[in-house]
Amino acid sequence: MTSLAHPAAAPASVRPSRSAVESVIAELAQEFGPNLLTTAGSTREQHGNTASWLPSEAPDAVVFPQCTADVQKIVRICAAAGVPIIPFGTGTSLEGQINAPFGGICVDTRDMNKVLAVHAEDLDVVVEPGVTRKQLNEYLRDQGLFFPLDPGADAALGGMAATRCSGTNAVRYGTMKDVTLALKVVLANGELMTTGTRAKKSAAGYDLTRLFVGSEGTLGIITELTLKLHGIPEAIAGGICPFPTVEAACNAVIATIQTGIPVARIELLDQLQVKAVNAYSKLDLPEVPLLLVEFHGSEAGVAEQSAHFGEIAQELGGGPFDWATRAEDRTRLWQARHDAYWAAGALRRGTKSVASDVCVPISRLAECVVATQEDIAASNLVAPIVGHVGDGNFHLGLLVDMDDADEVKRAKALLERLVERALAMDGTCTGEHGVGQGKMKYLKAELGAPALAAMAAIKHALDPAGLMNPGKIVPADLVSWT
Amino acid sequence: MTSLAHPAAAPASVRPSRSAVESVIAELAQEFGPNLLTTAGSTREQHGNTASWLPSEAPDAVVFPQCTADVQKIVRICAAAGVPIIPFGTGTSLEGQINAPFGGICVDTRDMNKVLAVHAEDLDVVVEPGVTRKQLNEYLRDQGLFFPLDPGADAALGGMAATRCSGTNAVRYGTMKDVTLALKVVLANGELMTTGTRAKKSAAGYDLTRLFVGSEGTLGIITELTLKLHGIPEAIAGGICPFPTVEAACNAVIATIQTGIPVARIELLDQLQVKAVNAYSKLDLPEVPLLLVEFHGSEAGVAEQSAHFGEIAQELGGGPFDWATRAEDRTRLWQARHDAYWAAGALRRGTKSVASDVCVPISRLAECVVATQEDIAASNLVAPIVGHVGDGNFHLGLLVDMDDADEVKRAKALLERLVERALAMDGTCTGEHGVGQGKMKYLKAELGAPALAAMAAIKHALDPAGLMNPGKIVPADLVSWT
The missing domain is CATH 3.30.43.10 (Uridine Diphospho-n-acetylenolpyruvylglucosamine Reductase, domain 2)
Structure with missing residues (x-):
């Protein structure tokens, strides 16, 4: 065409x-x-x-x-x-x-790393593209505000918008397409374009903001972002929940989402990934499939939601769901989650760590993850699974010996099948990593x-x-x- | 350029x-x-x-x-x-x-009005573009699901996507850009394009879905939509809350949003609009500025949120906030809200009802609405105000005697100033009505x-x-x- x-x-x-x-x-x-x-x-x-x-x-x-x-x-x-x-x-x-x-x-x-304006009363912020997510949250903390998106790395917000990234909080707060109110973009002819205003919604013409979010620098260069913020929740409850199988864990995720529990984070680590995280981050998590779960809201709200999730987990053979509202415990756990990529790499030193992600409708999640695990085993490869499963999104961390031509071939074939499987389930070849050259x-x-x-x-x-x-x-x- | x-x-x-x-x-x-x-x-x-x-x-x-x-x-x-x-x-x-x-x-x-598939387990639905929002919700009701977007009219979903519309629930559930997962679009050359999958998120290339949402038929014709659904909440609480002034009502909205109360609907009717609604829908609402408010969640959650909102209202000189969870009362109230456009028209028979909307950052809402009311009075025009104020979005329902050239001129000038005022506040010329020819x-x-x-x-x-x-x-x- x-x-x-x-x-x-x-x-x-x-x-x-x-x-x-x-x-x-x-x-x-x-x-x-x-x-x-x-x-x-x-x-x-x-x-x-x-x-x-x-x-x-x-x-x-x-x-x-x-x-x-x-x-x-x-x-x-x-x-x-x-x-x-x-x-x-x-x-x-x-x-x-x-x-x-x-x-x-x-x-x-x-060097374009300035926070240009915080509009606390409107829950938005204007930043230059080089500001990183951690830098922004440190800047905001005193005002009781936070920016929820958190890819594993401490990425720059311009790149996060360009890649349409998300992270562990996307199930509750959305992806970069949802939190970006407006951009300034230098176009291919050098002109500076504004894509939106600070209004929370608009029906004023083509959605240039969303066109540039996820365009990976192929349409222009983002030089300013206006982003939505959130108040730091009154209460945060979270913890880990063990499951006998990955399938049971996925089914708990499905039930949680279907029930409409407003979970803020719900992350899967398969058994191998838990082992990797324990070794890398000096933790002693039970080495079975785990869900890391977090709820944001009022004290009563998070308690109610935690209890409800605990019941779902138990019905599906998992649990106990030990949750707490102590910030220290949570911080250590989530840092370990964010280190999953590096932890996986340390499982097999000297290999190349190849991260790939897909996203499927949530009803197909258990089936997709289980079939992928079977495929990894049949391919004789090492690839822990970790995922933002509340969105139906999960990642392989393939560890490939690049000097072993046969292993490289098997790894490439595995990734092809991963995408084919996701597409056959009406899913997408990438939930958050983007297309780049690889996809x-x-x-x-x-x-x-x-x-x-x-x-x-x-x-x-x-x-x-x-x-x-x-x-x-x-x-x-x-x-x-x- | x-x-x-x-x-x-x-x-x-x-x-x-x-x-x-x-x-x-x-x-x-x-x-x-x-x-x-x-x-x-x-x-x-x-x-x-x-x-x-x-x-x-x-x-x-x-x-x-x-x-x-x-x-x-x-x-x-x-x-x-x-x-x-x-x-x-x-x-x-x-x-x-x-x-x-x-x-x-x-x-x-x-005639393209078929619901093609309901994926209850994934909380999505595939529809033809002629399916209306009420038709869809009737279809879904038995399954405990609903589609939240509700412009005043019983609009067709294809048109709703094309116009990037929203409605009273957008403050909680988003606009058509947020609830549309994928479209099928007939392009200008007659080819049929698919813009997405049923995956809840994707980073696979340019966001064609969002490009077509809000494109008003100028880029192609939407022939199929995949839309997100929600479970009907366990509990719904809602009611009306009177305020001494529009400013106090707006300030209550601002405080509610800033506090992070997950309000599902928060609608402003100014005094004149309340009079119109009372007359048209045979209600006896107090004829002062009102907020119509609704909360969705668990029984405990909506009670907590209602109480919290009631406190905010009281602090700002409003209230009492009488809320109830009885469906009959709520339905009548929301039908009256949806009839606001027609109710306004009935205030002054024989006139043309001209609805225009703008959207501003929420911190500027009170100021913008008050300045607009003053402008209406100074212009000697009749124009009730009603709005999805949780998003900073409000509407004028100008009633214009089209045979009075001077009145038409004053009305046009008023609308110009409405937009200028919104833009000066870093807002948008339309929050949800779209551009069409008029804007x-x-x-x-x-x-x-x-x-x-x-x-x-x-x-x-x-x-x-x-x-x-x-x-x-x-x-x-x-x-x-x-």
């Missing part, structure tokens, strides 16, 4: 000429000076490190803008020379979002050719020269470049 | 030739027969009736597709001849969304030229011939048609 796309310029589907790159670097060096523009190999390599098994592809240079106007300058300089632009937050994305397959300039928003090949199977053609048409409409983070999300060959 | 748009074909910015229209009508007549294709004046006029003071602009014919394949046929026939296509649900939009300024074929989805002129002031250019580029990318509901949202002169 290429008829939807109306190309006007040649895309950066091939690496620009060395002279184009060199002239851009020279111009940027003049603008930004040696402290804010570097071509040092180590810095470039660090910015092309994909935290996955995708080959790293370093940019030609890394620039550190200090403000939105700097980003506009960079984009205009690159656009004039036909050189790709790759935005960079903390580099913790998992599907190669920050790779530079065609070279180009990496725009690291590290481009699944979009057509998931949504069909017309959706991919529409994405290509939108990409082309907003980035006619194909310079914004090329080689991600939309395959270049789908756009009818002329 | 027209450089983002890359036109390929001439748009339907002028009415197509009579012969093109006649040939399309002849072809449609052959396909659909006289029962499903009509050019009768009364039907055409009914389909161009805008429920506003915008002049009605009837389509050239109305066709009633029975299925998605019918819609594809219609689009292909119209596209081949360059004739505009205007989708139609129940015709209850308020900003001229269904007008046919360039003529064309109205596609009335009335196109405000988009640039709200979001700026780059956002409007981006919308034009997207419009052009997905509808290069400009045939999908032309003359709505994106001004044709912004697209650099060549």
Whole structure:
């Protein structure tokens, strides 16, 4: 359905000429000076490190803008020379979002890390894209407010929006698409666009905010975010709940969601992941499938919800659900949960840790997780499972010996089947990690050719020269470049 | 910033030739027969009736597709001849969304009214676009499920998604952008696109679902929706709470939201609107500013929340908050709330009822409503105020004597100032009614030229011939048609 796309310029589907790159670097060096523009190999390599098994592809240079106007300058300089632009937050994305397959300039928003305004009375905040989630929450704590989204890493909020990320609280507070009120975005032509206002809802035209959330830098660079906040709950209750099987744990999740208990977090760790977490975080959790559960509300509310969940767990053969409202215990547990990725890696030193996620309708969760575990065993692979199961979303942490060609082959085949299984259950190839380079090949199977053609048409409409983070999300060959 | 748009074909910015229209009508007549294709004046006029003071602009014919394949046929026939296509649900939009300024074929989805699948275990439902919100809730009731969004009218779900509507429950359950999991959309070239899966969240590419929610038929025609459902709450408590002033009522709303009480509905009726409702719905509500409030949850939860809200109201000079859990009382009250539009109209018979909405950050709500009331009085106009104030969203129901040119002029000026006031408070020109024809002129002031250019580029990318509901949202002169 290429008829939807109306190309006007040649895309950066091939690496620009060395002279184009060199002239851009020279111009940027003049603008930004040696402290804010570097071509040092180590810095470039660090910015092309994909935290996955995708080959790293370093940019030609890394620039550190200090403000939105700097980003506009960079984009205009690159656009004039036909050189790709790759935005960079903390580099913790998992599907190669920050790779530079065609070279180009990496725009690291590290120094754009100011909280610009807190509107406590409206429960919103305006931040620069380099502010990280932990930095924001430290900033907010004194005001009794918090920002709920928490990917494992202490990611930058610009990158979190660009990847449409979520985390353990999404079951209650939503994903980045739900908490982002408005963005400022530098477009491919260097102009600065505002996508929304601070109104909590709007029906004013196309939803540009949601279009840019999850666009992974392929449509523009986010330089400011207005985000929803929440009051720190009066009471938080949480704890761990053991189950005899992963299936029983998943069924407890399903029953909890179906019953409408407003759970704030409900996370699955399979037996292997529990072992990994115990070893890595020096804990002594029972080494069986666990749910980590948390409730937010009034004292009476969280007590009622905890008791209700405990009954569900018991009916399904799990429990006891030991819950507490002591912050110290909870903090240690959730830090261990957030360290799951690194804990898994430590299970098998010297291997590559490959994290992949899928998301299915909750009724299929138990079936999907169990079939995946069986597949892991049959494939003779090591891959703990951990997941934001309240949303039907779970992750494999595959540990792959990259020197063992047969193991790499089996691992790739396993991940293919993981996605196929999720799609067959009317699920998605990624719940929160995004597409990047790693999952481009699944979009057509998931949504069909017309959706991919529409994405290509939108990409082309907003980035006619194909310079914004090329080689991600939309395959270049789908756009009818002329 | 027209450089983002890359036109390929001439748009339907002028009415197509009579012969093109006649040939399309002849072809449609052959396909659909006289029962499903009509050019009768009364039907055409009914389909161009805008429920506003915008002049009605009837389509050239109305066709009633029975299925998605019918819609594809219609689009292909119209596209081949360059004739505009205007989708139609129940015709209850308020900003001229269904007008046919360039003529064309109205596609009335009335007969596409089947509930295709209920997945109770996943809390989702798949429906055709002609299913109305009341029809859906009647269908679901036996299963203990409900769909929360409730515009005043018994609107069709396809139109509700197209307009990004919300209603009284949005403060708790979100708007159509939040409850729509996936759409099937017939694109401008007749192809059928799927925008998502039944997974509760996804990071798989551009958010096509959210792009089409709120696109008002200008990018394609929605032919299937997958929507989130909720379990009917264990307990519902609600009631009315009087306040001495609108300001006190708004301040109670602000305090309730800031405290994090999970209110399900919190609606403001100003004194004049209460009078109108009493007269129209035969009620005897106290004729002072009122909040209609409802809580959903467990028995203990709603009691706790009701008590908490009652305390807030009292502190701000309001109350008593008489709440009850009896369904009969609540139903009557909410029907009266939903009839507010018609009740307002009955205040001043023979006038045109012009409903307009804005939405502001909640901290500015009291100030905005009070300033608007003062403006109404100074303008010597009649305009009750009613609103989904938990979101900072409120409506004027202006009653205008259309034969009084001076009054019309004053009314138009009032609405201009209403929007200006909202924008100056970092709000939006429409919280839920959409842009249609009526609010196109405000988009640039709200979001700026780059956002409007981006919308034009997207419009052009997905509808290069400009045939999908032309003359709505994106001004044709912004697209650099060549």
